[in-house]
Each structure stands twice: as C-alpha cells, then as structure tokens.
Amino acid sequence: MNVNGEGLPGDLPIQAPAEEGRQGFSQLSGTVVVDLTTSVAGPYATMLLADFGATVIKIERATGGDDARHWGPPFLDGESLWFLAVNRNKKSVALDITDPEGYAVLADLVARADVVVTNQPADIQKRLKTDFESLTALNGDLIHASITGFGLTGHRAAWTCYDLIAEGYSGVMDVTGAADSAPQKIGTPAADMLAGQDAAMTVMAALLNRERQKGPQQIDIALVESMTRFLTCRITPYLGSGDVPKRSGGTDSVIAIYQAFETADDPITLGLGTDGIFRRFWKAVGNPDYADNPAFSNNGERRRHRARIVADIQDVLFDKGASEWLDIFAAARVPAGPINSVADVVADRHLQDRGLFFTLEAGGRKVPQVGLGIQVNGESGKPRSMPPALGSDTDAVLNQFLGYDAEKIAALRTAETIS
Incomplete structure (x- = not known):
C-alpha cells in the first residue's frame, strides 16, 4: 500500500x-x-x-x-x-x-x-x-x-x-x-x-x-x-481593558503559571490554575513551603511575580525527565502533560482505548480515520x-x-x- x-x-x-x-x-x-x-x-x-x-x-x-x-x-x-x-x-x-x-x-x-x-x-x-x-x-x-x-x-x-x-x-x-x-x-x-x-x-x-x-x-x-x-477569551479582555494581546509563545495567559517548561529531557506543559493546584505542585516537587510565601498567595500576586516563579519552577524541573515528572504530577492531581508529536498522539493508548482512531477496511483497502x-x-x-x-x-x-x-x-x- x-x-x-x-x-x-x-x-x-x-x-x-x-x-x-x-x-x-x-x-x-x-x-x-x-x-x-x-x-x-x-x-x-x-x-x-x-x-x-x-x-x-x-x-x-x-x-x-x-x-x-x-x-x-x-x-x-x-x-x-x-x-x-x-x-x-x-x-x-x-x-x-x-x-x-x-x-x-x-x-x-x-x-x-x-x-x-x-x-x-x-x-x-x-x-x-x-x-x-x-x-x-x-x-x-x-x-x-x-x-x-x-x-x-x-x-x-x-x-x-x-x-x-x-x-x-x-x-x-x-x-x-x-x-x-x-x-x-x-x-x-x-x-x-x-x-x-x-x-x-x-x-x-x-x-x-x-x-x-x-x-x-x-x-x-x-x-x-x-x-x-x-478568540473570544482574548478579544473580550481587550474590549474591557484596552490591552492588546501580543505574541508571547503562549506564556501570557490570565493564569499566572500556564506554559511549557523544559525538563531533563523533553518539555512538558504545566497549568497551575488555582491556589490549591499551586500548593499541590510545590508539595509534589518537595518544597511545600514555597507556596506559603504571601507574595504568591493568589493568582494576581503570582502574575506580578511571574518571572521569578517561572525561573524557580524551571530550575526544579531540570532535575528529572518528563515521564517521571508527569507520573508525579498525575498522582498529585497537578495538570501537566507532554508536548506530543502527531505520531505520539496516534500512539496514545488512552485515546486508542477511547476509540478515537480507527481504520476502515473494505475490498483489501485500509483507510485511517479520526473519530468524533x-x-x-x-x-x-x-x-x-x-x-x-x-x-x-x-x-x-x-x-x-x-x-x-x-x-x-x-x-x-x-x-x-x-x-
């Protein structure tokens, strides 16, 4: 074929x-x-x-x-x-x-x-x-x-x-x-x-x-x-504030920590969208006291100190590889994931088990499909x-x-x- x-x-x-x-x-x-x-x-x-x-x-x-x-x-x-x-x-x-x-x-x-x-x-x-x-x-x-x-x-x-x-x-x-x-x-x-x-x-x-x-x-x-x-979630804030969104590599979300990070091998994504998740992240990486800093007490404060927090997270994540971190974060209920290639997506066992990918077969032909x-x-x-x-x-x-x-x-x- x-x-x-x-x-x-x-x-x-x-x-x-x-x-x-x-x-x-x-x-x-x-x-x-x-x-x-x-x-x-x-x-x-x-x-x-x-x-x-x-x-x-x-x-x-x-x-x-x-x-x-x-x-x-x-x-x-x-x-x-x-x-x-x-x-x-x-x-x-x-x-x-x-x-x-x-x-x-x-x-x-x-x-x-x-x-x-x-x-x-x-x-x-x-x-x-x-x-x-x-x-x-x-x-x-x-x-x-x-x-x-x-x-x-x-x-x-x-x-x-x-x-x-x-x-x-x-x-x-x-x-x-x-x-x-x-x-x-x-x-x-x-x-x-x-x-x-x-x-x-x-x-x-x-x-x-x-x-x-x-x-x-x-x-x-x-x-x-x-x-x-x-673009509703980008246009409405502009209409209400006058702030024009700029390209930033996906690092300018309203959520303070919501971006990709490097690890010891492959990059991962992290979405620390609530105060609770922020605390769970720092507990999972072995530094629970970090989240107690009053300067990081809520999303608004974390946005003001985003550059510092991002740098600190990046330093921590260099200690282990992506798969090890993802296992840790899954157990801690911290939203995180890989940055998959298309080949990785198709090989994803969870998506396959859910029936998202399949092959139509008829007359000796095989046609790959993505389901609903x-x-x-x-x-x-x-x-x-x-x-x-x-x-x-x-x-x-x-x-x-x-x-x-x-x-x-x-x-x-x-x-x-x-x-």
Whole structure:
C-alpha cells in the first residue's frame, strides 16, 4: 500500500480496525443532506452530520470532483488523505449541475432533501441557482446552510477565502508564536474545522426547530467569524481593558503559571490554575513551603511575580525527565502533560482505548480515520462506509432516491451530465 505516491511503505499506525457497515450514531437517521461543498470546511460539516446518521449525498463535478481529491502528497493508493479525512459515510454523485439536465437532477434531489449545504460565495450561488431563494422555491421546508469566507452579506461577501486567509483576518495569527517570531498560522485548518462544526451544529438546531415551525431556514456561516469567535477569551479582555494581546509563545495567559517548561529531557506543559493546584505542585516537587510565601498567595500576586516563579519552577524541573515528572504530577492531581508529536498522539493508548482512531477496511483497502471524539450513552460513533470514490453512488442514488430507470440514467451518462 502506497501512502504518499513516492514509494514509502503503507503500514498504517492504527491498531484498532473498524469493519465497514457497523452501526453508528442514528440521531439524524432519516435526514437527507445534499452536499454541494468542496475542500475542507463544508465536507467536514456534512461528515459530522453523516456521523450522526444523516444520509449525505455528495454532489461532485463530473470531472475532477471535490478539489480536495487532488491535494497531496501524501496520497493513499492514489487518493488524497486530506479528502479521506473529511468524507466518510457519504454517497458520491458525479453530476454537472451547470448543464440544464444536470440541474434538473439536482432539483429532484433538493425536492426530497431536508438540508442543502454549499460553500460557494453568494454571487456564485446565485449564478449556479444554488442560493437560498432558488432552492427553497423547489422545497419550501428546506434548511439551506452556506459556509463562505466572509458571509452572505457585507462588502466582502463575494470574496474568495481559504483557512489561511481567515486565520489572518481573525487575529489568531497575530497572537500565535514567540514574541520575537513572525505571526504564525495554527498547525491545522482551524477556521475550516470550526466553521464546519458551526454549520453542523446549526443544522441540527434548525432540524429541531423544524419540528415546531415549518418553513425554510437559512444558515449563514463565515470562516472569518467562526475563527474570530475562537478568540473570544482574548478579544473580550481587550474590549474591557484596552490591552492588546501580543505574541508571547503562549506564556501570557490570565493564569499566572500556564506554559511549557523544559525538563531533563523533553518539555512538558504545566497549568497551575488555582491556589490549591499551586500548593499541590510545590508539595509534589518537595518544597511545600514555597507556596506559603504571601507574595504568591493568589493568582494576581503570582502574575506580578511571574518571572521569578517561572525561573524557580524551571530550575526544579531540570532535575528529572518528563515521564517521571508527569507520573508525579498525575498522582498529585497537578495538570501537566507532554508536548506530543502527531505520531505520539496516534500512539496514545488512552485515546486508542477511547476509540478515537480507527481504520476502515473494505475490498483489501485500509483507510485511517479520526473519530468524533464524542460518546453517547457510553458508546462512540462507528463508521458506516468508506469515503466514496468519485461518482461511486451515482446510479444507486438516481435509481433509489429519484426512481430513475436504467434508460434515463444511461441517457444522462451519454450526455456527460453524469459520470
């Protein structure tokens, strides 16, 4: 198995395979979602809905499909691992909606759907007739969820956007990194993931509301706004105090001692967030009298003396290695942890035991996945199907959902409306 297109071995670092076809969460069973999205934010939103049991019909361009299918390396058996990360439990229909016959197929699907999710800017939605007004004319009870960079209104509504751009607008890059470093992007597509989660959450709320009140509902999610809200705990203090947060390598928390420290080998993190934890820390390291100093009696005092306390803690932590300190702090109920690499995270036995990582297996293929990290009634969600190949479900969806016969499907394929 080739994981990156460059000949490296494909042994996957996951030891907990999950068989395809197992029962997953069913809270949204019976809900039909037409997914017009591409890239990360929209597909992540619809995957969350699919993980909770919704039937997600992913509409992709007949040629090329979702943009993320081409993002790599790394690839797994020729498929982008970025695409595979956010598209499980879906059905793929390869359809040219710019063709009148293709749009007619889309209209038939929308008429039978509960939700449509799109991530095109407002002007493109109008041109493609996938906007709220066009689609709710086909289905008066439709929930229409739009995920864009800047929202559907305002002077930036037509602007294109990616996660990087949203992070820059939001302020998060300006407060990320060391004091003497350039602004840094977060090491994951945070704006995409947050916006996708916001969209899924709001769709669920809209579905609940529909039980009380019929009629169309329009959801407007903006990457920049989801990412900006992520900074709530930095923005609100600025609004109330006028103090502009600065990059500090994560050492300027309102909690006095809340940062990474070196040990005799690997770095660790410490969060001494209360007076009690502060005392427990110094008892655990063998110097209980330190916490009795009146200058360190509360968080405000410790903030004023932060530089001294940090230096004293650092001197102590050089005496032992990270794993030894972490065992000591766990026993003392002092919040502390390692600074894991991605490889370390995947190997974490606790996360594996909780079912966060798994491998989908079908037809001799293995596809690694990260689960929801959500448990309901003591159970985590189980995957139902692999991320789909482009157009793998076109015929089945058109036949089973729309009742198209083989002759009509063949005619659409001959016209290159579907593939």
